[in-house]
Amino acid sequence: MKEDKELEKLILKYSAALKTLETEISILLQDYELENNYNPVEHIKSRLKSYESASKKLISRGYEVTTKNIEEHVHDMVGIRIVCSFLSDVHKIVELIENSDQITVHDKEDYITNPKDTGYSSYHLSVYVPVYLIDGVTLVEAEIQIRTVAMDFWASLDHKITYKFKGEIPEEIKEGMHKCAEDIHALDQKMLKLNNEMQIIKDDQEII
Numbered sequence: 151m152k153e154d155k156e157l158e159k160l161i162l163k164y165s166a167a168l169k170t171l172e173t174e175i176s177i178l179l180q181d182y183e184l185e186n187n188y189n190p191v192e193h194i195k196s197r198l199k200s201y202e203s204a205s206k207k208l209i210s211r212g213y214e215v216t217t218k219n220i221e222e223h224v225h226d227m228v229g230i231r232i233v234c235s236f237l238s239d240v241h242k243i244v245e246l247i248e249n250s251d252q253i254t255v256h257d258k259e260d261y262i263t264n265p266k267d268t269g270y271s272s273y274h275l276s277v278y279v280p281v282y283l284i285d286g287v288t289l290v291e292a293e294i295q296i297r298t299v300a301m302d303f304w305a306s307l308d309h310k311i312t313y314k315f316k317g318e319i320p321e322e323i324k325e326g327m328h329k330c331a332e333d334i335h336a337l338d339q340k341m342l343k344l345n346n347e348m349q350i351i352k353d354d355q356e357i358i
Contacts, residue, residue, distance in 0.1 A: 156217045157201070157217055159217075160217045160220065160221065161198075161201075162283075163281050163283070163288060163290050164198055164227050164228050164290060165198060166281040166282075166283070166290070167228050167279045167281050167290035167292055168196055168198055168228050168230075168292070170252070170279050170280070170281060171196075171228065171230055171253070171277075171279050171292055171294075172194075172196055172230070174250060174252045174253055174279075175194070175230065175232070175247070178246045178247070178250060179191055179246075182242070182246060190234050190235060190236075190239035190242050190243060191232055191233065191234055191235075191239070191243070192233045192234060192235055192299050193233050194230065194231065194232050194233070195230070195231045195233075196229065196230045196231070197229050198227065198228060198229075199224065199226060199227045199228075199229065204220050204224045204227060207223075207224055208220065208223060208224065211223065221291075225276060225291055225293060226292075226293040227291070227292075228279075228290065228291070228292035228293070229292065229293050229294075229295070230292065230293075230294050230295070231294075231295045231296075231297070231302070232294065232295070232296045232297075233297060233298070233299055233302045234296065234297070234298055234299070235298070235299060235345075236298065236338070236341060236342050236345050237262070237298060237338050237339070237342045238342060238345075238346075239298070240262065240273050240296050240297065240298060241273075243296050244258075244273055244275065244296060247275060247277070247294065248275075252279070252280065253277050253278075253279060254277060254278040254279075254289070255275050255276070255277050256276055256277065256278060257275075257276040258273070258274065258275050258276070259273070259274040260273055261273065261274065262297075262301075265331065265335075267328075268308070268324070268327065268328065268331070269304070269308075269327055269328040269329075269330070269331025269332065269334075270304075270305060270308070270331070271297065271301045271304070271331065271334070271335065272295050272296065272297040272301055272305065273295070273296040273297065274293060274294070274295055274296075275293070275294040275295075275296070276291065276292075276293055277291070277292050277293075277294060278290065278291055278292075279292055298338050300334045300337050300338050300341070301334060301338070303334070304327075304330060304331055304334045307330075308327050308331075311323065311327065312327070
């Protein structure tokens with residue numbers, strides 16, 4: 151019974167953290183759009199990792215499945231993915247989150263500047279979110295992924311293709327996906343350039 155109660159309390163904290171994070175990001179984006187007359191986000195996805203998935207992660211790393219170990223060793227129980235239109239938008243969103251009073255960034259990984267060996271690109275923020283419960287305020291860890299539409303497209307297909315292989319992924323598949331990632335990066339750069347050129351034309355027209 152005690153373990154069940156602890157698990158329920160943990161799930162409550164994670165659920166509250168997700169709601170807090172969703173609300174704060176929504177407010178930040180609404181404020182940004184109001185100030186700039188532009189919304190840099192295409193869509194947002196959020197999720198709570200299931201207890202089963204957390205358990206598998208702990209076991210694969212050699213940890214006993216306990217609520218304490220979930221809190222200490224599973225850092226992405228709460229996850230939000232923000233998908234942007236252009237590369238420049240990714241950095242705008244990062245800046246918004248870093249300047250938030252409700253979200254504390256404690257670690258970041260720029261896989262856009264330095265992609266993973268697989269070709270995976272995204273910007274990851276590990277953050278703490280305050281959750282207000284009866285017994286006080288607690289900081290709950292969460293992960294935010296920020297990427298472009300093109301990066302999200304690649305990541306989705308990469309997961310579907312590589313998920314089929316239970317063992318080692320064949321080299322030709324790895325090479326093919328890596329080449330696609332390079333093409334995706336080139337596409338992002340081209341789209342950013344076109345967007346910048348369009349903005350210059352728009353600004354010139356407004357001056358006239």
